[in-house]
Amino acid sequence: MLPDLERLIQLQQLDTATDEARRTVDGIPSRIEDLDTRLRASTTAVDAAGTRLGDKRNKRRTLEKSLAEVQGRLSRFKEQLMAVKTNKEYTAVQHEIATAQAEVQRLEDTILEYMLEADDLAADVEAAERALRAERAEIERERATLDAERAEMERRLSGTSDERVKLTEHIGAAARQLFETVARQGRGIAVVEARDGHCTVCHVRLRPQMFNQILRNTELIQCEHCMRILYHDPAGGGARAPEHDPAP
Numbered sequence: 451m452l453p454d455l456e457r458l459i460q461l462q463q464l465d466t467a468t469d470e471a472r473r474t475v476d477g478i479p480s481r482i483e484d485l486d487t488r489l490r491a492s493t494t495a496v497d498a499a500g501t502r503l504g505d506k507r508n509k510r511r512t513l514e515k516s517l518a519e520v521q522g523r524l525s526r527f528k529e530q531l532m533a534v535k536t537n538k539e540y541t542a543v544q545h546e547i548a549t550a551q552a553e554v555q556r557l558e559d560t561i562l563e564y565m566l567e568a569d570d571l572a573a574d575v576e577a578a579e580r581a582l583r584a585e586r587a588e589i590e591r592e593r594a595t596l597d598a599e600r601a602e603m604e605r606r607l608s609g610t611s612d613e614r615v616k617l618t619e620h621i622g623a624a625a626r627q628l629f630e631t632v633a634r635q636g637r638g639i640a641v642v643e644a645r646d647g648h649c650t651v652c653h654v655r656l657r658p659q660m661f662n663q664i665l666r667n668t669e670l671i672q673c674e675h676c677m678r679i680l681y682h683d684p685a686g687g688g689a690r691a692p693e694h695d696p697a698p
């Protein structure tokens with residue numbers, strides 16, 4: 451293989467790996483934000499469950515105050531009953547007592563109902579807290595993985611610029627210039643494999659004579675369509691030329 455072509459292939463591999471590492475590093479903050487969003491959702495669920503429980507308990511306390519008032523009224527009516535002078539008064543106080551007793555019953559029933567509902571709501575709070583603990587642990591794990599990934603990518607990136615300098619030192623000036631120009635125009639991809647008679651990036655069908663030249667890997671040949679430098683990878687197969695060109 452032409453030495454410059456071989457080094458350009460290595461240079462491309464290095465640039466592609468560098469690019470991927472940089473994209474991974476750049477994408478990490480938004481992945482951390484996603485984790486924070488998940489944690490906030492779980493925290494909000496705990497808060498909401500706590501609020502529902504608190505509301506229910508407040509309502510119960512309000513009813514308990516009403517109950518105490520009605521019970522106070524009831525005992526005053528019972529005292530009054532001892533002191534009545536006439537049948538009419540007796541009937542009236544009896545009526546008040548019956549009304550108050552009905553009210554006590556109603557309040558006690560509702561208070562009991564609220565207590566049962568509060569038990570369910572307390573269970574909801576516990577479940578939400580358990581879910582939050584599990585989510586927090588999971589998020590810690592995922593965050594540690596992201597931190598490790600970032601450290602690994604940054605470690606890789608720190609070595610690549612020296613590696614690139616060393617590699618380019620051994621590439622002829624013309625080849626290096628060609629690589630940089632094509633890479634700039636081709637979104638960082640300057641060297642690509644030709645396979646089965648086609649450019650593997652723009653997929654254009656190569657002229658058979660040109661493809662045969664590429665198979666030899668002895669010169670720098672550019673795709674006539676996307677301008678990228680083409681090579682043949684003997685290990686990857688793909689030496690088969692298309693059987694015939696499509697009609698012009």
Ligand SMILES: [Zn+2]
Pocket residue numbers: 649650651652653654673674675676677678
């Ligand atoms: Zn092409």
